[in-house]
Amino acid sequence: MKHIRLAFVLALLAGLITILPVLAQEETLTMSLSRDWGYGGFGGDIQGTFSFHVRGPANLARVEFYIDEMKIGEDTAAPFDLQFVTDNYALGTHELYALGHTEDGKILRSNSMNRTFVPAAEGGAAAIKILVPLFALIFGAMALSAVLPLLLGRKTVSLAAGTPRSYTFGGGICPKCRRPFAFSLFTPHLLAVKIARCPFCGRWGLMQPAPLHELRASEQAELESAQGQIPEASEEEKLKKALDDSKFQGL
Ligand SMILES: [Zn+2]
Structure with missing residues (x-):
């Protein structure tokens, strides 16, 4: 007897579960709003051209569209849509909803949305x-x-060519003057690149930290380029010599 009763209850529940969504689907009117042109901002602020879209049961015959208590239009065929322009209505907060009329004379009210019409x-x-x-x-x-x-x-530092530096926090080679310099603890970095200013020529830039052997090689390169400048110095000596020679010519 108990088993029969339980089976009956289960059958009833199963029946309800299958019937309920159908009933719900039959009886609901779902309204949504789309922005066709204009502004749909935060907190329900809207301005521009919008559309109502209403879905309902198969026997839905007519839909009336409302802004507060005012009917602004109706549609008698699916899809049940209505376009409106917010500027045609008073500014402020309005309740938007739709009423659907079914073929068998029922009136269904949709969900409602509150929107604030802004200038x-x-x-x-x-x-x-x-x-x-x-x-x-x-x-x-x-x-x-x-x-x-x-x-x-833009103050620059003068340091004799080839002077060994200590690169405690790494160092880079200036792309402009090719001289190596040490980064400070506070040198900002961007991913693997340092944002540093060359102390010798004053140039700012993104500099790749260089390995120590390259930094040392650059110090050597400084010496070599400095030695390369010696012919200029000897030019001066030549001039001096020429001047000295001229003294003898004058005699
Ligand atoms: Zn430099």
Whole structure:
């Protein structure tokens, strides 16, 4: 007896589970809103051209579209849509919904949505509100990168060619003057590249940290290029010699 009763209850439950969604589907009117042109911002603020879209049961014959208590139009064939322009209605918060009439005379009310109709200028202003801080950030970064070298100065250091440096925090080779220099602990880096200023020529740039043997080789290269400048010095000596020679010629 108990088993029969349980079976009956289960059968009833199973029946309900299959019937309920069908009933629900039959009886609901689902309204959605689309933005066709204009502004749909945060907090339900809208401005521009929007459309109601209503889905309902198969026997849905007619749909009426409402903004608050005012019927703004109706549609008598699927798809049940209606386009409207927010500027044609009072500014402020409105309740948007639809009423559906079925062939057998039932009236179904859709879900409702609250939207605040804002003036056209405000729609644009809200977009600017988002863009302005973004531009400020970009231009700020650009200005800072231009001003920072000026603030930190363009003072250069003179160091005899070939002087061995200590590269405790690594070092780089200046792409402009080819002289090696040590990074400081505070040298900012961008991924694997350092943002550094060459102390010899004052150039700012992204510099690849160089291995120690390359840094040492650059110190040597400094010496060689410095020695390469000796002919210029001997030019001066030649001139001196020529001057000295002229003294003898004058005698
Ligand atoms: Zn340099």
